[in-house]
Amino acid sequence: MALGLVDVEWADGEGGRLRNSVLEAVSRIRFESVLPVRQFTSYRGQRPFTGW
Secondary structure, eight states, X not given: OOGGGOEEEEEOTXXXXXXXXXXXXXXXXXXXXXXXXXXXXXXXXXXXXXXX
C-alpha cells in the first residue's frame, strides 16, 4: 500500500489542535507523544475494552 494514500488525523501535544496529513508525510512524528482525540470509557462488566 502506498503511504501517500493513507490519511492520518491526530491531536497534537501542543494544545490538542487537530491535524491531518498523509502517512508518508508524518512518518517522523512520535504518535505516542500526542494526545488522544477521544476518551476511551469503560464500565464494570464491559467486554471488550474499546481502547485496546
